[in-house]
Amino acid sequence: MDLSAINPAVLLASLMVASTPILLAAIGELIVEKSGVLNLGVEGMMITGAICGFAIAVQTGSPALGFVGAAAGGALLSMTFGVLTQFFLSNQVATGLALTLFGLGLSALLGQGYVGIKPPPVGDINLGPLADLPFIGRVLFQHDAMVYFSLLLVAAVWAFLKYTRAGLILRAVGESHDAAHALGYKVVWVRLMAIAFGGACAGLGGAYLSLVRVPQWTEGMTAGAGWIALAIVVFGSWKPWRVLIGAYLFGGVTVLQLNLQAAGLAVPVEYLSMSPYLITILVLVIMSSGRGRAALNAPASLGRSFHASS
Amino acid sequence: MKRRTVLAGGAAAAALGMTRAAWAQxxxxxxxxxxxxxxxxxxxxxxxxxxxxxxxxxxxxxxxxxxxxxxxxxxxxxxxxxxxxxxxxxxxxxxxxxxxxxxxxxxxxxxxxxxxxxxxxxxxxxxxxxxxxFYEGRAVQGFLAGKMTKTNKIGYIASFPIPEVIRGINSAYIHAKQVNPDVEFAVIWAFTWFDPAKESDAAQALIEQGCDVVLQHTDSTAPQAAAQKAGDVYTFGQAADMAEYAPMPRISSIIDVxxxxxxxxxxxxxxxxxxxxxxxxGIGAGMVGIGEISSAVPDDIKTEAEALRDSIASGEYHPFTGPLNKQDGSAWLAEGEVADDGTLAGLNFYVEGLKGDIPS
The missing domain is CATH 3.40.50.2300 (Response regulator)
Known part of the structure; x- marks a missing residue:
């Protein structure tokens, strides 16, 4: 065992990269759930975003356009969910699961011609002297644009929910759609926009996998990341900064686990792999002990269909 | 046709299937x-x-x-x-x-x-x-890895702790050690055959800890992509030639035929x-193919690797030939002794020199 082989700065830096896809997907799903919609199709939207982004980046040679395409693809796919659940009032859980299965199949179909192709490289942002700072420079200032974008997005979502009128309306719709409707807010449209935002974020997360972290296209490459994103939203009790912590914790355990193994530490891999989920369960138990759903901070209308006639 | 006849026909066909003589043409x-x-x-x-x-x-x-x-x-x-x-x-x-x-x-x-x-x-x-x-191919990979490494640290992305994978690690280690006594192996158990993101992270972790050769026993090309991004790292194609990553980082491969x-x-x-x-x-019968050794490998090393491949193919040399000790130092194979297929089929221990434990 040689722990000195693990460089903490490098470890933290790769932790941020490993966490970015689930962070993006989770922050999108947070907005969706805040509006009172439970979309279990994150995995499907992620993988669709992964192939859309990959295909467009390869065709145009521009990773930036790839990310835009990924967001559009994810948002478009999420609209099938939006139309089904908001206009036809289908069951959100069943529709979300169907969206995941549909997305996995669709991405495999779209990706037929893209196996074994290398995407155009995504460069790191040059932050000049900041990147040369000891330790901090390596951890924080040598990443690609999407890492910073994801952090900005978390801050933006936080500010949006906390300080803006639109954020207040979104929360109102999620807490009590009947009251919001009585006040004259267009519940269905607010929710549709939230679903589209969630789809776009999931798409970005997927594209981050296929364009930066892996970078290549393979069928089923998200390998369950979407489900982890869903768990993180609950873990973060629907609060943006806690979602960030949750995502970095989940990503961190994965990276740490691999690094400990590479350093030859005899650590039971299975326990480390399950630890984030154990923590989630623990958090849920503690938060829900005694004080009910309100203490959990879950939006009160989460998962309930709305129709103006009700 | 009535539904009943359809059902009867189906049953008859099924019965026919059941009673079909096993050896009939x-x-x-x-x-x-x-x-x-x-x-x-x-x-x-x-x-x-x-x-x-x-x-x-x-x-x-x-x-x-x-x-x-x-x-x-x-x-x-x-x-x-x-x-x-x-x-x-x-x-x-x-x-x-x-x-x-x-x-x-x-x-x-x-x-x-x-x-x-x-x-x-x-x-x-x-x-x-x-x-x-596959361990015959791993011997050639180990040889190349031992020759090519500059940091003397070789990374190995293993999938599940089953005999096939353990044989591969042992075989690669034995042959890397033979040509480079200072070589060390770092093994990561991914517990998956196919998860590009995890394979990529594993390769990344190994490279960050100073490994400049990464062997993989998982199925995707993600580790190749990670190595390419890192630059000065060598890899080997697994199961398929993965020639799209040649000549660097992929310097050879094991091809299943x-x-x-x-x-x-x-x-x-x-x-x-x-x-x-x-x-x-194995290699001799053509079930294991060794992919083209790329131009990143110096000619003399390439020739030696090919000689090793040919001697294994002809049966002249067996990758598990004594003297070999188990990891705990106890004797396994005596000088010149060759491992029998039964032991190899159920191989569940590291050879001497490998560090770490096999997860159970």
């Missing part, structure tokens, strides 16, 4: 394949699939191919196999170690269907097993001569 064969990953994973499953297609092409109209991809190991695979057997498959190839017990279970229910399980060790009257001596075996076994079904077998072939 057949006009046509329905051959089924079950893959653990997607059929275009760029590695293991893709190679089985390509071999299956080659086999189907060889027989033309006489063979009908049915495939099922991305089947998880475990209970779900039993369902997939049962469905295939009910669908009238005559022979079913199950191509991952984790399909072993499900294959045996399903085979017991369909005594007239032949099963071929890849990389396992359990056989039955209608279950044959086949595998390739299944097609001749598939053709032979399906032919045996057609002829009515199929019997349960236990095939374990």
């Amino acid at each position: 057949q006009e046509t064969v329905k051959a089924g394949f079950i893959y653990v990953g997607p059929k275009n994973d760029g590695g293991w499953s893709q190679h089985h699939h390509e071999a299956a297609l080659e086999m189907a092409e060889h027989f033309g109209d006489k063979v009908e191919l049915v495939i099922q991809e991305s089947v998880p190991e475990g209970a779900d695979s039993e369902r997939a196999m049962t469905q295939m057997a009910l669908g009238g498959a005559d022979i079913i190839f199950t191509t991952s170690f984790g399909f072993m017990d499900p294959t045996i279970n399903v085979a017991a229910k369909f005594p007239d269907v032949k099963f071929e399980h890849c990389t396992g060790y359990k056989t039955a009257d209608n279950v044959g097993v086949y595998s390739a001596r 299944w097609a001749p075996y598939y053709i032979e076994r399906v032919q045996a079904v057609l002829d009515g001569t199929w019997e349960s077998d236990n095939t374990w072939d």
Whole structure:
């Protein structure tokens, strides 16, 4: 065992990269759930975003356009969910699961011609002297644009929910759609926009996998990341900064686990792999002990269909 | 046609299927394949699939191919196999170690269907097993890794702690050590055959800790991509040639060559001569191919590696030749002694010099 082989700065830096896809997907799903919609199709939207982004980046040679395409693809796919659940009032859980299965199949179909192709490289942002700072420079200032974008997005979502009128309306719709409707807010449209935002974020997360972290296209490459994103939203009790912590914790355990193994530490891999989920369960138990759903901070209308006639 | 006649016809057909004499010659064969990953994973499953297609092409109209991809190991695979057997498959190839017990279970229910399980060790009257001596290829990889490394740290992305994977690690280590006594191995157990993101992270972790050669026993090309990004790192193609990453980082590869075996076994079904077998072939028989050693390797090292490959192919040299000790220092093989197939098939220990424990 040689722990000195693990460089903490490098470890933290790769932790941020490993966490970015689930962070993006989770922050999108947070907005969706805040509006009172439970979309279990994150995995499907992620993988669709992964192939859309990959295909467009390869065709145009521009990773930036790839990310835009990924967001559009994810948002478009999420609209099938939006139309089904908001206009036809289908069951959100069943529709979300169907969206995941549909997305996995669709991405495999779209990706037929893209196996074994290398995407155009995504460069790191040059932050000049900041990147040369000891330790901090390596951890924080040598990443690609999407890492910073994801952090900005978390801050933006936080500010949006906390300080803006639109954020207040979104929360109102999620807490009590009947009251919001009585006040004259267009519940269905607010929710549709939230679903589209969630789809776009999931798409970005997927594209981050296929364009930066892996970078290549393979069928089923998200390998369950979407489900982890869903768990993180609950873990973060629907609060943006806690979602960030949750995502970095989940990503961190994965990276740490691999690094400990590479350093030859005899650590039971299975326990480390399950630890984030154990923590989630623990958090849920503690938060829900005694004080009910309100203490959990879950939006009160989460998962309930709305129709103006009700 | 009335519904009752349809049902009766179906029952008659089913009965016919049940009572079909095991050794009768057949006009046509329905051959089924079950893959653990997607059929275009760029590695293991893709190679089985390509071999299956080659086999189907060889027989033309006489063979009908049915495939099922991305089947998880475990209970779900039993369902997939049962469905295939009910669908009238005559022979079913199950191509991952984790399909072993499900294959045996399903085979017991369909005594007239032949099963071929890849990389396992359990056989039955209608279950044959086949595998390739990948460790022969690993010997060549280990040799190249030992010669090419500058940091003397070699990374190994292992999948599951099963004999096949452990053989590979041992064989690679023995031959790296022979040419470079300072070499050290860092092994990461990914506990997956196919998860590009995790494989990529594993490769990244190894590279960050100073490994400049990364061997993989997982199926995707993600580690190759990670190595390419890092720059000065060498890798080897796994199961498929992965030539799209040559000449750097991929400097050679182990290629699985299944097609001749598939053709032979399906032919045996057609002829009515199929019997349960236990095939374990290596470089010599052509089941393991060594991919082109790329231009990143100096010529003299390339020549030596090819000589090693040829001596293994001719049977002159066995990769597990004594003196070899087990990890705990106890004796395993005496000077000049060669490991027998039984021990190799169930190999569950590291050789002396490897660090760390095999997870259980």
